[in-house]
Amino acid sequence: xxxxxxxxxxxxxxxxxxxxxxxxxxxxxxxxxxxxxxxxxxxxxxxxxxxxxxxxxxxxxxxxxxxxxxxxxxxxxxxxxxxxxxxxxxxxxxxxxxxxxxxxxxxxxxxxxxxxxxxxxxxxxxxxxxxxxxxxxxxxxxxxxxxxxxxxxxxxxxxxxxxxxxxxxxxxxxxxxxxxxxxxxxxxxxxxxxxxxxxxxxxxxxxxxxxxxxxxxxxxxxxxxxxxxxxxxxxxxxxxxxxxxxxxxxxxxxxxxxxxxxxxxxxxxxxxxxxxxxxxxxxxxxxxxxxxxxxxxxxxxxxxxxxxx
Numbered sequence: 001x002x003x004x005x006x007x008x009x010x011x012x013x014x015x016x017x018x019x020x021x022x023x024x025x026x027x028x029x030x031x032x033x034x035x036x037x038x039x040x041x042x043x044x045x046x047x048x049x050x051x052x053x054x055x056x057x058x059x060x061x062x063x064x065x066x067x068x069x070x071x072x073x074x075x076x077x078x079x080x081x082x083x084x085x086x087x088x089x090x091x092x093x094x095x096x097x098x099x100x101x102x103x104x105x106x107x108x109x110x111x112x113x114x115x116x117x118x119x120x121x122x123x124x125x126x127x128x129x130x131x132x133x134x135x136x137x138x139x140x141x142x143x144x145x146x147x148x149x150x151x152x153x154x155x156x157x158x159x160x161x162x163x164x165x166x167x168x169x170x171x172x173x174x175x176x177x178x179x180x181x182x183x184x185x186x187x188x189x190x191x192x193x194x195x196x197x198x199x200x201x202x203x204x205x206x207x208x209x210x211x212x213x214x215x216x217x218x219x220x221x222x223x224x225x226x227x228x229x230x231x232x233x234x235x236x237x238x239x240x241x242x243x244x245x246x247x248x249x250x251x252x253x254x255x256x257x258x259x260x261x262x263x264x265x266x267x268x269x270x271x272x273x274x275x276x277x278x279x280x281x282x283x284x285x286x287x288x289x290x291x292x293x294x295x296x297x298x299x300x301x302x303x304x305x306x307x308x309x
Contacts, residue, residue: 102138148271
């Protein structure tokens with residue numbers, strides 16, 4: 001198999017075969033998280049696979065990917081998305097008082113347009129707040145311009161609440177006041193959520209917060225089937241959010257390759273750098289896996305491995 005590097009996202013449970021250099025990814029506790037809950041199997045590192053753990057998103061992922069051989073809290077942690085402000089920090093006018101980042105599963109359809117599913121009244125925004133509360137989906141066109149536009153949509157919000165992990169990661173990294181918009185909180189409204197590895201806390205949030213050594217997190221609880229008091233939610237963000245601090249240099253020091261950060265051209269941004277601008281972002285996972293088993297033909301087909309998003 002070809003040398004591989006895995007970074008960003010909850011993808012560790014899908015890594016299999018050969019050697020994978022791991023830097024900053026997460027891992028789902030289930031080996032098949034898309035299966036019905038009663039058919040899921042606990043994750044175990046697959047055979048004939050070597051996972052070189054340089055850093056993980058948090059201690060839960062480290063424990064899972066190491067097969068339980070590493071102690072909780074002893075590794076190098078951090079989501080690489082946290083480092084994005086080092087490369088891109090635009091000055092944008094704040095357009096909305098509150099941005100609400102929806103998880104992929106909460107959208108009415110698989111579209112960049114952020115429309116909440118009809119069975120989720122908690123996302124209903126009254127006409128009086130239509131210009132102040134912004135629903136933000138996690139889908140965007142598969143281009144670097146689409147990614148940049150999605151990031152800037154989040155950065156144009158004064159506050160963020162999110163059920164998407166990376167909605168929280170981006171808000172925290174850029175210092176935007178934010179709260180996790182929980183489905184199953186300890187109570188409705190603002191509440192302290194215990195980050196117990198043996199409890200029912202969302203594994204992604206538990207893992208991310210574990211990188212900071214947190215034992216509890218303020219969240220805002222709201223049932224799926226009840227409308228949200230948006231003014232109360234905004235007040236809760238203002239009162240309860242506390243900024244996080246990550247040891248970025250420690251995370252960077254664990255990067256497994258020679259570190260050569262990209263420098264944008266004069267007057268431009270990192271988004272216009274050819275290595276970023278020309279990245280192929282559409283692919284078929286099955287095709288990539290087949291190429292990996294064959295040892296990857298070199299060079300790659302022009303434009304990357306094309307297919308469905």
